[in-house]
Amino acid sequence: MKLQEHRGLIVITIALIVLSALALTYTLARLRENFTWVEHTNTVIRTLNGSSRAMLSAESNERGYLLTGDQSYLDGYKQARDNALRLVERMERLVIDNPEQAERLKALRPDIMARIAEFDDSVALGPPSLALALERLSVARTRQLTQRVEEKFDDMRELELLLLAERQTRVNRSTLQVAILTACMGVLGVISAGIGATLSARQRSLAALQSANDALAASESGLKERQAHLTAILATVPDAMVTIDENGRIGSFSAAAERLFKYAQSEVIGQNVSILVPAPSDDEDGSSLTRYITSNAPDSIGTGRMMTGARKDGTTFPMELSVGQINLAGRREFVGFVRDLTERHDRERKVHDIQGELFRVSRLSTMGEMAGALAHELNQPLAAVSNYINAARRSLDRLDDDATKPVRDIIGKAADQVLLAGSVIQRLREFISRGQTERQIVTLRQMVEESVGLAFLAVKDRTVQLAMEFDPAVDRVLVDKIQIQQVLLNLIRNAIEAMQTTERALRVTTRPAQNDMVRVEVADRGTGISPEMATRLFEPFATSKSTGMGIGLSISRTIIESHGGNIDVAPNPGGGTIFRFTLPVAPAETLEPARAG
Numbered sequence: 371m372k373l374q375e376h377r378g379l380i381v382i383t384i385a386l387i388v389l390s391a392l393a394l395t396y397t398l399a400r401l402r403e404n405f406t407w408v409e410h411t412n413t414v415i416r417t418l419n420g421s422s423r424a425m426l427s428a429e430s431n432e433r434g435y436l437l438t439g440d441q442s443y444l445d446g447y448k449q450a451r452d453n454a455l456r457l458v459e460r461m462e463r464l465v466i467d468n469p470e471q472a473e474r475l476k477a478l479r480p481d482i483m484a485r486i487a488e489f490d491d492s493v494a495l496g497p498p499s500l501a502l503a504l505e506r507l508s509v510a511r512t513r514q515l516t517q518r519v520e521e522k523f524d525d526m527r528e529l530e531l532l533l534l535a536e537r538q539t540r541v542n543r544s545t546l547q548v549a550i551l552t553a554c555m556g557v558l559g560v561i562s563a564g565i566g567a568t569l570s571a572r573q574r575s576l577a578a579l580q581s582a583n584d585a586l587a588a589s590e591s592g593l594k595e596r597q598a599h600l601t602a603i604l605a606t607v608p609d610a611m612v613t614i615d616e617n618g619r620i621g622s623f624s625a626a627a628e629r630l631f632k633y634a635q636s637e638v639i640g641q642n643v644s645i646l647v648p649a650p651s652d653d654e655d656g657s658s659l660t661r662y663i664t665s666n667a668p669d670s671i672g673t674g675r676m677m678t679g680a681r682k683d684g685t686t687f688p689m690e691l692s693v694g695q696i697n698l699a700g701r702r703e704f705v706g707f708v709r710d711l712t713e714r715h716d717r718e719r720k721v722h723d724i725q726g727e728l729f730r731v732s733r734l735s736t737m738g739e740m741a742g743a744l745a746h747e748l749n750q751p752l753a754a755v756s757n758y759i760n761a762a763r764r765s766l767d768r769l770d771d772d773a774t775k776p777v778r779d780i781i782g783k784a785a786d787q788v789l790l791a792g793s794v795i796q797r798l799r800e801f802i803s804r805g806q807t808e809r810q811i812v813t814l815r816q817m818v819e820e821s822v823g824l825a826f827l828a829v830k831d832r833t834v835q836l837a838m839e840f841d842p843a844v845d846r847v848l849v850d851k852i853q854i855q856q857v858l859l860n861l862i863r864n865a866i867e868a869m870q871t872t873e874r875a876l877r878v879t880t881r882p883a884q885n886d887m888v889r890v891e892v893a894d895r896g897t898g899i900s901p902e903m904a905t906r907l908f909e910p911f912a913t914s915k916s917t918g919m920g921i922g923l924s925i926s927r928t929i930i931e932s933h934g935g936n937i938d939v940a941p942n943p944g945g946g947t948i949f950r951f952t953l954p955v956a957p958a959e960t961l962e963p964a965r966a967g
């Protein structure tokens with residue numbers, strides 16, 4: 371039932387209760403009044419009866435006294451007579467409201483008074499005059515006063531009885547009305563109680579509804595908060611993040627994902643996740659990606675899969691996809707983290723290129739260095755051969771014999787060839803020491819960082835603690851980058867190899883040196899230089915390692931000296947070794963943009 375209908379019922383019920391209460395009050399007043407009237411009528415009847423009895427009693431006592439002369443009759447007579455008079459007076463007061471009865475009493479009163487006067491006369495005569503008294507009695511009998519008085523009393527009594535019956539009827543009617551009204555009020559009370567109960571139940575359900583509403587509002591605000599939280603995560607998460615439902619439909623798309631795929635969030639929400647990968651010919655709907663995500667989600671977080679991503683403009687890029695699963699109110703959702711591998715691939719390619727280049731240079735240098743060493747070693751025997759040939763030629767010249775002429779010619783040719791060999795070796799040595807290098811302005815920091823990366827890759831060791839410190843004032847140098855990286859790579863690799871059994875801490879620093887040079891130091895905490903190596907450290911083929919070639923440091927010295935710097939070694943005060951070399955800082959006027967890489 372609606373509240374409107376309730377309100378109408380309540381108003382009607384209250385009106386009925388008020389009306390019933392008024393009617394009841396009125397009826398009760400009437401009932402009380404009727405009661406009073408019944409009571410009054412009864413009093414009138416009692417008084418009439420009393421008067422009648424008093425008159426009879428006066429008469430009996432009068433006779434008794436006259437016949438017996440007994441004083442007690444006389445007393446009884448007086449009492450009855452007074453009583454009769456008093457009751458008549460009372461009657462007069464009682465019937466004042468009833469003109470008819472008042473009229474009758476008025477007519478009755480002279481008879482009563484006359485009758486009492488007769489009594490008084492007889493009594494005054496007393497027993498001695500009994501005869502006279504009896505005569506008067508007989509006269510009185512003839513006058514029939516007593517009878518008349520009684521008849522009038524009867525008339526009055528009859529009238530009062532009629533009144534009594536009528537008033538009694540009224541009382542009964544009022545009583546019935548009271549009973550009906552009381553019953554009505556009882557019914558109304560029950561109805562009110564019913565309405566009250568309904569209203570209170572309704573109130574309770576309203577309160578329950580209200581609290582449910584409050585809970586809903588609270589959960590809504592919680593939901594909003596969580597939504598805001600999610601939005602904040604989506605906006606700030608550094609990786610591209612995409613959530614999808616079980617059918618592969620995209621539910622959210624992070625800001626990083628927008629940048630990576632070049633789609634706006636609004637363009638992809640609700641779309642199938644397959645739009646983010648190039649559609650392969652055998653999987654037009656891209657459902658295999660959805661299948662991969664939904665089936666691998668629970669255990670593939672952290673173990674990403676390499677795949678190709680497609681941007682909005684159709685271009686593709688290498689990406690790593692790792693997926694996770696979230697359970698939302700019994701519904702599964704999947705989160706995909708996408709990492710762009712373009713840069714990593716580029717970096718790896720670059721490292722690979724540098725490695726190749728270094729390997730090539732290293733081989734060339736090694737060959738050059740070996741040729742140099744060879745030239746050095748061959749110089750002596752060649753000089754000796756030359757001397758011996760010259761001595762032989764001189765001896766043959768002294769013979770001056772035609773027969774020796776061809777031999778002299780041959781020896782002369784041999785001497786020329788030896789000289790030629792000597793000059794070839796000399797030229798080779800000059801070529802190696804002069805160095806055909808390509809100089810450019812590069813930053814030391816970048817070179818050192820790349821070399822450290824390569825060295826760590828080469829020795830496959832990541833447990834060494836690394837510290838680097840660069841002085842930006844002397845960071846730009848004019849060098850052959852590949853060659854200097856070769857030097858750095860040698861020094862860092864030697865340092866790591868020297869720290870196999872000791873504390874593993876490597877420190878590379880740059881600081882200004884004299885004559886516009888920068889000093890680079892590579893310090894390790896290794897075993898230090900062994901005494902037998904100390905004197906021939908920079909000589910070719912000097913090595914203490916079973917697999918070493920012993921040419922790294924000699925090449926390094928050649929390279930550094932060809933750059934106008936020098937290289938030396940010193941013990942590290944805290945244990946280990948410090949290799950130091952200098953390089954020319956790029957002059958201010960030759961500053962030009964460094965060639966990348």
Ligand code: ADP
Nearest residue numbers: 864865868898913914915918919920921922923
């Ligand atoms: P290789 O490393 O092939 O032996 P190198 O010319 O680079 O050739 O080094 C020559 C020798 O110098 C090494 O065998 C080693 O005994 C010593 N050496 C070089 N660097 C260090 C270093 N940082 N600590 C200790 N010894 C070193």
